[in-house]
Amino acid sequence: AQSVTQLDSHVSVSEGTPVLLRCNYSSSYSPSLFWYVQHPNKGLQLLLKYTSAATLVKGINGFEAEFKKSETSFHLTKPSAHMSDAAEYFCVVSDRANQGGKLIFGQGTELSVKP
Amino acid sequence: KAGVTQTPRYLIKTRGQQVTLSCSPISGHRSVSWYQQTPGQGLQFLFEYFSETQRNKGNFPGRFSGRQFSNSRSEMNVSTLELGDSALYLCASSLGGQYNSPLHFGNGTRLTVT
Numbered sequence A: 001a002q003s004v005t006q007l008d009s010h011v012s013v014s015e016g017t018p019v020l021l022r023c024n025y026s027s028s029y030s031p032s033l034f035w036y037v038q039h040p041n042k043g044l045q046l047l048l049k050y051t052s053a054a055t056l057v058k059g060i061n062g063f064e065a066e067f068k069k070s071e072t073s074f075h076l077t078k079p080s081a082h083m084s085d086a087a088e089y090f091c092v093v094s095d096r097a098n099q100g101g102k103l104i105f106g107q108g109t110e111l112s113v114k115p
Numbered sequence B: 001k002a003g004v005t006q007t008p009r010y011l012i013k014t015r016g017q018q019v020t021l022s023c024s025p026i027s028g029h030r031s032v033s034w035y036q037q038t039p040g041q042g043l044q045f046l047f048e049y050f051s052e053t054q055r056n057k058g059n060f061p062g063r064f065s066g067r068q069f070s071n072s073r074s075e076m077n078v079s080t081l082e083l084g085d086s087a088l089y090l091c092a093s094s095l096g097g098q099y100n101s102p103l104h105f106g107n108g109t110r111l112t113v114t
Helices: none
Strands: A003-006 A010-014 A019-021 A023-026 A032-038 A044-050 A056-058 A064-068 A073-078 A087-094 A109-114 B005-007 B010-013 B019-024 B031-038 B042-050 B053-057 B064-068 B074-078 B087-094 B109-113
Touching (some): A003 A087, A019 A109, A023 A087, A032 A073, A044 A073, A073 A087, B005 B087, B019 B109, B031 B074, B042 B074, B074 B087
Parallel strands (some): A010 A109, B010 B109
Antiparallel strands (some): A019 A073, A032 A044, A032 A087, A056 A064, A064 A073, A087 A109, B019 B074, B031 B042, B031 B087, B042 B053
């Protein structure tokens, strides 16, 4: 069975400082991992995905994540936060036991960006 | 390319009523999934349809049902509404629903049950 734990429910940074959102996962098979972002009253937008190619994955809006199998982690980072990055972020895991559109979502991390 | 479209955006219903939500996937996408999002439970998988067949189902009561049409458009229905059904309902589509395919989400339907 798969599971995902987002280690922080809320992260607050100042504009221009680095962002780190932490995610640990559990999977019986080689997982696919995703990060999604949700702005208020909006659906979820895919930031990036890992599907067993390069372990460092670059996404949209300057975000990237590194897959570390030994640590079962997939942390999301950005060198410099922007006000528009304030949103909720979800780490998601899936593997071949999960056919049929069923993704396992973390509980989310709310990112606040202070001016 | 148009994204996933969900209608309506907002709904207010009273307990005991039923409701139908609609989802139009991205053109060419054959898999449509539905999720319920609440502050307490987060994002929970309802079901997934592919080529008009339900392939996967989450742990929701039978009051929650869905269907998919030949053009891949999907509807979900909730009967005998309860206060706890108040949530944001999200529809997502993908090409074939493989585990490594990212989902593309609509903006959701906000259902309030009073």
